[in-house]
Amino acid sequence: MRKEKDTEKGGQGGIEREVYCGIWPALSNNRIYGFIDALLVLSGYCIATWSYTQGSYLATLVGFKKLLIGAFLGAILMLLIYQLPVILSVRYGIDIWIWLRSIFGTSGVKVMTIIIILINFPWYAVCCELFASSMENLLGLFHIPLPEGSHLFLALLCVVIGTIIAYKGISTITWTTRVLVPLLLLVGVAVVIVGFTSVPADVIWNYVPQGADKSNSFISYILSIEANFAFVITLVGGMAGIPRLCKSEKSGFYAGVLGQGLSGSFFVVIGAVMAIAMQHVTGQMVDDPTLMMATLSVPALGLTSLLLVAFANIGTQAVGSYIYAVMLKSTFKKTSYHVLVIVLGVYVSILCVWGKIVDYFGSFLTISACIYAPLAALLFVDFFFIRKQRLDLKSAYEFKGHNSYHYTRGYNIIGFACLIGGSLLSLAIYNPVTGEIHNLHLFTLTPTGCAFLGTAIAYFLLCKLPFVRRYVRKDVSINPDKEPFDRNKVPPKQNLFAMPFIWLMCLICTFGTKLKVNKTGHKGIKPPFIVLGTHHSFTDFYVTPLALFPHRANYVSELEGFEYYGEWIYRQMGCLGTRKFVNDLALIKNIKRVIERKGILVLYPEARYANVGTSSKLPISVAKMVKLLKVPVVTLNMKGNYLQAPLWNLKKRREVRLHTDMIYALDKDEVKELSVEEIHQRLSELLSYDEYAWQREQKMSIRYRDRAKGLHLPLYQCYSCHEEFQMASSGSELICKACGAVYHMDEYGSLWLGKKEIYIPDWYEWQREQVNEEIESGRYILDIKVEVSALPNAKNFIDCGEGHLIHDGNGFSLTFYDYEIEKYRTLLWPCAQTFSIHTEYNYRGKGQCITLSTLDNTYFLFPLEEGFNATKIQFATEYMHSVTYAYNK
Amino acid sequence: MKMKDYFLEELEKRITIIEKGDAENIKKMTKWDYIVVAVLAALCLIGVVIGAFI
Known part of the structure; x- marks a missing residue:
């Protein structure tokens, strides 16, 4: 281990302590574990007396061969999948709980760590209980009488020794496991030999549980697989504490997989072998390893094995305390590692004193199994598919100005929603308390498997929604997708199944506007044709589909909309992506494709919302395109869309009514015969508009109180003093900060400076002239x-x-x-x-x-x-x- | 410099080292390693399915 040089400022061992017993990332030169060491430590974490309990439980469900398959293949299958994100810990030298800040939020992860500690640490109280029983049996073999209360004393002894080892730090843990784990594995081999020799081998090999019949054997098998899945997935909380100190991703990953999948499962199988042998010898299936050993083995071997198995609990207690104390460090940053180890020891001690932990152990397992699978799924999907193996470490460590993982007051709602959803899915399939199966089909995938898959799919799909993606991926700048948009991709027709929803949405969004579509000269017109629309606001996209009803159409749309609403949704709505004010030949090709397949192509040639409700100059290129496509042209001159929600203040004015003139502008022959200039002129006339003139004409009063708020953005130069960028707006007033002029906006869209009326489009065009003059004069x-x-x-x-x-x-x-x-x-x-x-x-x-x-x-x-x-x-x-x-x- | 500032600075240094590619010194899982994991997982799955019929 490379000792980092501490400075006076850092205190003794400060940096090292923060790395090995804290949450600081371990750099490559801090890595202390190769595969073997990591495997031994993680095996020490996984091997405990509860493995025997699991083994004897499995023996009540399935025969020995199925038990072997489940214990090894089932466990390794789940481990191979859910342990994969452990490579993030190796790569960055961080615990998964640092990464989980991106999934649950910086405050949310604190809640999660406490929940996990509360529901998982009782395992260690069980360990201590089993240690006490083992020692009692051991002393019983020597006929040493024990005073009353000795069981609690022994259990607390296990807590104290385990806590002391953890307190000493990572080196002591490493050396303890280096000695203990190989011995334990040897004992395991010896125990298997004892089991197979104490009864005929075929009794174990051909074992089937009593009362097993073919009708429920499948259910029992699935239950056994579920038990294996749930058993290994409960390690998810502490799965990265050791791998983050590994020198290679592969060693960190396989140490976790094999530590539990081989070492842990080996002891599960030992437990099963002993339980089956005990049943054969005594007629009772016992899950107490000390009783098994005392009954089945030769005294010397039995004693040695018993002693080692008992001490395995201390090893588990020590490694568990270390891993969970480091996990808690991510929540309680200011609390020292040593204090946290002691707190965990106290928690376990309280549970031991309570003395009923074994009775309620099932309840703890039930709760934890429901939470671990969704947690593992979220981590898996987030690492590989959402954040694509990159984390904004400064946001994860909450550096000032780096708030990507703050989300909603520190909680990521999406992460928690998926976690809760996954847990409920698990419970909806199977009730682990009553053993009732609610859905047999999903049960075949196992409740843990289903919760894992369900959560993974839900989180992945939710993150496909643009608004969710933007919420979850505030750290997108660390690994953005740089691949340019595929402009040549053939645009699909508007999705037929989406049409009813599109029309319904358009109706809802234009509800109350008394939208009237006035169609002129349309009789007999059939696609293909081009629709050219005026462009006032987003309302245009709601009016156009209603005007074209019942036809489907393709819309030329700026790429920004694709990003905001999601590419898939936009393509289903028939949008062709492009960029504004560029000569995009790919777009022309796609427009041609739409026309050639007898479609309707909608284009808003102004390419920008109206600034003050007046039309922009129509580019000549539009007329050239019409000439090229040789199809009829329909114009949509929409009215009221700007007045309803002008670009400079998008608050909807409810009084505004909508109207659209849909005119058959050019038939096929006219397109052929007229020149480009003539087409341009006709289209320009049909697409010209003035919203304020129309408002006056309609006598449409807009009483919205803040009707002038934002108007200083298009009207940036004072009409009185000619000062630029000094305009401000509030309520129904436009104010010049330079000369103090106050312009009042009336309910019909006119501005008043005292008794002088100013027409907004006039002011706008006056500004344009000012700019033109500035350019002319070279200023x-x-x-x-x-x-x-x-x-x-x-x-x-x-x-x-x-x-x-x-x-x-x-x-x-x-x-x-x-x-x-x-x-x-x-x-x-x-x-x-x-x-x-x-x-x-x-x-x-x-x-x-x-x-x-x-x-x-x-x-x-x-x-x-x-x-x-x-x-x-x-x-x-x-x-x-x-x-x-x-x-x- | 206060202890807190010192630690923050040290932590920031570590993060900068990681961002600049400290992970390059850590042996990464290769494409083939992932393939091996996938094959192993597939074999385990097949084994688990077969287990239901024995």
Whole structure:
């Protein structure tokens, strides 16, 4: 063992103590165990007198051959699966309880450790009881009389010796087990020989339990497998205490598997052999090993074996105290390891003094078996499939500013829900108290197996849901998925079975809006055709399916929606993923595919929600696409969608009514005959809108109190003093912090400065002119630090840290740390290629941002300095593009 | 420096070492090791199923 140099500040042995008897990660140079040592220590943990109890219990259920299969193959099967995550402990040098902080939350894991200690540590009281019985029998063989109360004294002696060994630390435990375990295994061999020689060998080999018949033999067999599964899975809580000190993943893993699966199971089988032999000799199946030994073996061997088996309980007590004290350290960080060992000793002592632990042992086992399988399943799925073998250690150790595992007040609701669900599933299949089987089909998989599988599947599927994934994977930045979105993937049709739900959801979401769809010239129109819709808000996605009812359609959608709602769900809803304002040929190919299979393609060509309820300029490329596809075009000019929930304040205004004009804009012949410019002009006219004008026309009053709140985001420049970025909003007022001007927003969407009425779209366009002038005079430049967040696919954002954004006459220049090439780089978006940009006013609660896209990535840019307004940047982008486009033309 | 700060600093150092790849010094389970585990588990499962019929 490499001794770490302590400093005055660290106190004597401070670091070493924190590593070996605490929760600090053990570095590679702190590893002390090879396979053999780890196997011996874990065997010491697993071998105890309760193995005999388990063996004699199994002998009441099944014959010897089935017992052998269950005890070895059944146990090893379960161990091979649930012990696999132990490699995380070896890799990071941490206990599983540190990893479990990510599954239950930093506070939740404390609750779990205490529950596990409470329900698992009574095992050790049983150990002490059995030690006391063994010693009593041993002394009885020598006819040494024992005074009253000696049983309790002996039980407490076991606690004290085990606690002292654990108190001494890992070296003492290692040396104890190095001596004890090989001797115990030798004794085991001797006991088997005694068993097989004390009765004819075929009595044991051909043993079948009394009263066994074929009708219930299958149930008994499953019960025996369940007993083996439950027996080994109860070690899950302490499974990593030793492997975390191993030098290789394989040695840590197999030490756990074979420590229990071979050593532990070997002693289970010994217990069974002795029980069967006792039954043959005495007519009674006894599970007290001391009685078995005294009855069956030759005196000398019997005494030696008895003594060693008795001391095996001390070894188990010592290793168990060490493992569980280290586990408790993760909860009670400030309490010393030694104090925790003593506390555990006191807990066991109290149970010994109580004296009824053996009577209630079944109840403890019942509770623990229901919890361990889901716990093991959660760990397995989380390690391999959810967190994919990476943990945010700083969050796990609760460093300041690292809160990925804080979840809901320190508790991960999803983890606990799955744990409770898995436990209930186990109880729904089989009642271990009454022995009643509730579901025979699931029972064949065993209650523990079912609880394991059920919890694993539930947790895995839940984490597939985007909102759950975002909740559970707040640490996604440590191992993000970097694979770019597959743009070429053929979009499926809208799922037929999902359609009723989609329509129902759309009806619910537009309920109370008196939505009216006015269809013009649609008679006889059949797919394929293109639908071009105005884009005001998310409500557009609820209105469109209702307007197209009963047809299915495919929707062109930005990748961000795929990430938010989940790729699978979005594809089932018929969405084609793309990025905004890029020339995506793969998208055109997919659109063609939709049209060729006689589908309906819905596109919102503005590609961005309306900032102030007015239409954006329609790109000419839309007309070119119509010309290319040679199919009819329908336009959807929606009204009220912006007024209901404008981008700058998404609170729904309940007074708003919705209306949609669905117009057969171009038939097939017109598409063929008209020029691109003519098509563009017609579509531009049909898709133009002004929400505030429509509101006035409809005399639709919006009485929502905070109706102007957020309006300072699109109206960022004071109309009176022309100062930029000084606008604020509150209630129904827009205020300039520079000149003090207060603009009141009336119920019909007009702004009033005193008696002067200002029409919001006019103010918006006035700002645009100001920006255009700024560019013309050469004064416009944006040079700002930004936070860069990349979205390469539909799975996760990747934090790229701080970047530098410049926007001037050359277009956009973004310098940032690119995770793909692992160094800083500068990306350029020339004006000619940037028709417009996507803007957000409060993106997922992080404030304003703009996005810039390449074909395989979208960069979300959040300002880190003053002087950033998404709308102003959008104006500048659009103007510079129009100038460059006109020049190039 | 206070004892608490010292320990925090030491712990952070350890975490940094791990994040920088201390695990490279720990012999990892290879793809073949996982295959062996899967084969062993499959054999055990077959054994358990056969056990029901003997």
